[in-house]
Amino acid sequence: xxxxxxxxxxxxxxxxxxxxxxxxxxxxxxxxxxxxxxxxxxxxxxxxxxxxxxxxxxxxxxxxxxxxxxxxxxxxxxxxxxxxxxxxxxxxxxxxxxxxxxxxxxxxxxxxxxxxxxxxxxxxxxxxxxxxxxxxxxxxxxxxxxxxxxx
Amino acid sequence: xxxxxxxxxxxxxxxxxxxxxxxxxxxxxxxxxxxxxxxxxxxxxxxxxxxxxxxxxxxxxxxxxxxxxxxxxxxxxxxxxxxxxxxxxxxxxxx
Numbered sequence: 505x506x507x508x509x510x511x512x513x514x515x516x517x518x519x520x521x522x523x524x525x526x527x528x529x530x531x532x533x534x535x536x537x538x539x540x541x542x543x544x545x546x547x548x549x550x551x552x553x554x555x556x557x558x559x560x561x562x563x564x565x566x567x568x569x570x571x572x573x574x575x576x577x578x579x580x581x582x583x584x585x586x587x588x589x590x591x592x593x594x595x596x597x598x599x600x601x602x603x604x605x606x607x608x609x610x611x612x613x614x615x616x617x618x619x620x621x622x623x624x625x626x627x628x629x630x631x632x633x634x635x636x637x638x639x640x641x642x643x644x645x646x647x648x649x650x651x652x653x654x655x
Numbered sequence: 656x657x658x659x660x661x662x663x664x665x666x667x668x669x670x671x672x673x674x675x676x677x678x679x680x681x682x683x684x685x686x687x688x689x690x691x692x693x694x695x696x697x698x699x700x701x702x703x704x705x706x707x708x709x710x711x712x713x714x715x716x717x718x719x720x721x722x723x724x725x726x727x728x729x730x731x732x733x734x735x736x737x738x739x740x741x742x743x744x745x746x747x748x749x750x
Contacts, residue, residue: 545682555669611671612678616689641687642669642680 524570524598528578531594532586539590548644551596558605558645562625568606571598572622572629579630591630592622596646599624605647611638658708658726661745662733664701668741683740693718694732704745707733 514522538547575595579586586594589610596606606624609631613619619638621631628635656662670679675692690698696717700710711729715722736742 543683544685610680612673612687612689614674616678616687618687639671639673639678641671641678 520570521574524574525578527598528571528574528594529582531597532575532578532582532590533584535590535593535597536584536586539587539593547593551593552600552646553596553608553644554646554648555643556645556648557643558607558624558648559651560626561651564602564604565625565627567602568599568604568624568629569627571595571602572624572627574598575630587620588631588634589620592620595622595624595630600646603647603650605645605650607643607645609640610642610644611640613637613639656707656730656733656737656744658711659706661704661706662701662710662737662742663704663745664698664742665740670698679741681739681741686739688739688741697729697732698741701742
């Protein structure tokens with residue numbers, strides 16, 4: 505992706521989309537650093553993740569989908585590798601800002617590869633395409649007790 | 656560890672059965688531990704406190720092997736699990 509193509513593509517986005525994209529890039533950078541430096545359980549605590557799944561009720565799906573799009577897109581453009589875990593954490597943080605619950609799943613497949621994906625309401629927002637064949641080992645959620653979002 | 660040592664698996668670990676295996680997430684070490692069918696059986700048995708002697712006895716009945724043969728394989732496995740923090744000694748044997 506060269507600069508001209510990227511900026512032309514950016515020009516086609518709405519203001520909301522552009523600002524979400526920028527937020528997502530920043531969060532992905534922060535999260536990546538945290539993952540490199542800090543054990544997961546401290547990251548989980550800071551992000552506000554508790555063991556268990558969050559609501560499956562489809563409230564605020566448009567906002568959730570927008571933020572999922574922003575993180576997935578930003579991850580494709582970061583000069584560093586934005587892992588599945590980084591993307592899941594970033595989207596959980598973006599959603600928490602809007603008081604939208606999110607569940608982060610950690611799993612392995614039969615070859616013992618590890619994967620992380622994030623679900624909010626009825627949709628898997630990050631890590632969905634690689635999810636096949638993976639078994640959930642752990643689930644952590646933000647805003648676990650929120651039954652449905654305000655909007 | 657003595658064969659009279661009582662072991663117990665750590666409570667509250669997140670684990671998922673998968674085919675014949677069980678995959679355990681060990682958060683303090685940031686590791687996934689995959690146990691095969693035999694390891695899984697031992698993991699299940701150690702949900703409650705068991706002495707190593709009793710564990711080997713149960714396994715020798717299940718796998719139709721001598722307790723000594725069982726112990727030769729199981730003791731290193733238990734030591735590894737303990738080093739990883741998935742098992743610990745139960746107070747019963749520390750008295």
